[in-house]
Amino acid sequence: MGTLLPQAGAPALPPLLDPRIARVIRATPDRLHALVAEHGSPLNIVWPHAVADTVERMREALATEGVDYEIFYGAKVNKSRALVRAAVAAGTGIDVSSLAECEDALRASADPARLCATGPAKTRPFLRRLVAVGALVAVDSLEELDDLGGCTREGGPARVLLRYRPDSAARSRFGMGRGAIREALRRLAREDAPFAFEGFHLHLSGYDVESRVAAMAEVAGLVDEAVALRLPVRLIDIGGGLPVRYVDPDTYANALARQGPEHYQTGRVPAEFYPYGSPLTAAEWIAGFLRAPCRGGTIAGYLRSMGLRLAIEPGRSLVDQAAISLFRVTRTKPLGEGRGVVFVEGSSFSACETWFASEFLVDPILLPAAPEGREGPGLRAFIAGHSCLDGDVITHRLLEFGTAPRPGDLLLHANTAGYQMDLLENEFHRHPMPARLVATPSSDAGFVFARD
Numbered sequence: 169m170g171t172l173l174p175q176a177g178a179p180a181l182p183p184l185l186d187p188r189i190a191r192v193i194r195a196t197p198d199r200l201h202a203l204v205a206e207h208g209s210p211l212n213i214v215w216p217h218a219v220a221d222t223v224e225r226m227r228e229a230l231a232t233e234g235v236d237y238e239i240f241y242g243a244k245v246n247k248s249r250a251l252v253r254a255a256v257a258a259g260t261g262i263d264v265s266s267l268a269e270c271e272d273a274l275r276a277s278a279d280p281a282r283l284c285a286t287g288p289a290k291t292r293p294f295l296r297r298l299v300a301v302g303a304l305v306a307v308d309s310l311e312e313l314d315d316l317g318g319c320t321r322e323g324g325p326a327r328v329l330l331r332y333r334p335d336s337a338a339r340s341r342f343g344m345g346r347g348a349i350r351e352a353l354r355r356l357a358r359e360d361a362p363f364a365f366e367g368f369h370l371h372l373s374g375y376d377v378e379s380r381v382a383a384m385a386e387v388a389g390l391v392d393e394a395v396a397l398r399l400p401v402r403l404i405d406i407g408g409g410l411p412v413r414y415v416d417p418d419t420y421a422n423a424l425a426r427q428g429p430e431h432y433q434t435g436r437v438p439a440e441f442y443p444y445g446s447p448l449t450a451a452e453w454i455a456g457f458l459r460a461p462c463r464g465g466t467i468a469g470y471l472r473s474m475g476l477r478l479a480i481e482p483g484r485s486l487v488d489q490a491a492i493s494l495f496r497v498t499r500t501k502p503l504g505e506g507r508g509v510v511f512v513e514g515s516s517f518s519a520c521e522t523w524f525a526s527e528f529l530v531d532p533i534l535l536p537a538a539p540e541g542r543e544g545p546g547l548r549a550f551i552a553g554h555s556c557l558d559g560d561v562i563t564h565r566l567l568e569f570g571t572a573p574r575p576g577d578l579l580l581h582a583n584t585a586g587y588q589m590d591l592l593e594n595e596f597h598r599h600p601m602p603a604r605l606v607a608t609p610s611s612d613a614g615f616v617f618a619r620d
């Protein structure tokens with residue numbers, strides 16, 4: 169497989185692969201070709217077995233520090249119901265951000281009491297449903313608290329977390345600053361308040377541990393204020409943002425150091441990338457957070473001493489390795505100056521990092537339609553979708569293919585479950601929506617594939 173990855177030129181960034189998925193790619197690439205022939209290009213395949221493995225590693229990291237915990241799968245990262253079912257089967261609760269996600273989670277037999285509703289502007293029907301099923305609601309504003317109170321008449325008290333806006337995110341539109349949190353606490357403490365207060369919630373963009381540690385110290389102060397109002401706190405939910413390691417960290421650091429404008433067909437290196445070669449795994453991130461200082465001890469010690477449960481809402485990191493996306497090559501075209509373009513059937517709406525002015529810094533794997541007789545000139549090329557939009561580019565990076573891709577070959581993007589496959593998908597040019605298949609382990613240690 170190694171020789172089929174882009175070589176030299178733009179620094180190579182081979183994907184880390186789940187061993188069972190790697191076996192399928194290596195041993196039966198013809199199977200993947202047959203699936204694309206049957207279901208069309210692009211084709212997304214989800215691999216739910218990866219979810220259970222990841223949950224287990226997160227659990228171990230949490231249990232090692234002796235804290236009570238709850239894991240809510242951030243179901244927004246992928247539309248697959250099979251992945252929601254896999255998370256429920258692995259014992260997680262679900263973080264839902266819409267009525268549709270909530271219904272999906274309930275259909276997947278999630279315990280309604282272990283749903284946590286996040287997102288900034290929940291609709292009334294969503295709030296009503298959450299109250300009716302007894303889900304936890306992370307309240308984003310005082311206005312939302314009022315709305316939620318209005319939904320409690322039939323459903324009993326609403327279970328509330330208050331979403332705090334940490335100092336490091338002072339300009340964010342999400343959550344409440346200290347002043348609004350204090351006002352919310354006063355409202356929750358009223359005798360006739362139709363609420364059951366359970367604790368605090370936050371979510372920060374970025375993937376560093378330090379900003380969460382700082383936020384935790386701020387939340388500890390709010391816990392004291394709540395307790396002073398006789399509002400016992402049960403849970404602190406620090407949201408998502410746990411890292412994913414797509415490529416080897418050293419390879420990634422080297423590639424970042426070596427890459428330059430000449431490696432991009434735009435002549436520009438994007439300003440920002442997701443940290444694809446994270447130095448920390450998600451489990452190490454959890455351990456680092458829990459061992460960080462807090463009130464003279466560690467965060468784990470603080471949580472234990474206060475009888476607090478820690479919740480996390482991993483989205484991207486929970487579906488690490490849980491999908492691949494396959495694109496069929498339609499043609500290649502030389503563009504002069506030693507560069508070309510590989511057109512694929514499908515569009516960058518299905519592999520959308522370039523729409524966020526960034527790049528998916530993970531190399532695709534070329535699966536030739538006919539591996540024999542592949543000697544021939546190489547190709548330095550970027551990858552574009554088949555649409556007429558100039559911006560329909562899957563990767564602006566100029567990849568060095570040892571031998572040029574040919575029509576009918578497949579480009580396999582690994583590890584696409586987290587926001588990389590179905591976030592912007594649509595039927596532009598009336599091209600059908602990409603099919604999504606579920607790979608289920610079979611008795612012979614292989615997989616069977618069916619529609620999601």
Ligand SMILES: Cc1ncc(COP(=O)(O)O)c(C=O)c1O
Pocket residue numbers: 242245263286287370371407408409410481482483484485
């Ligand atoms: C409130 C909340 N929780 C969890 C997540 C999941 O984050 P990630 O996919 O980075 O783990 C998000 C993502 O935007 C979020 O807004």
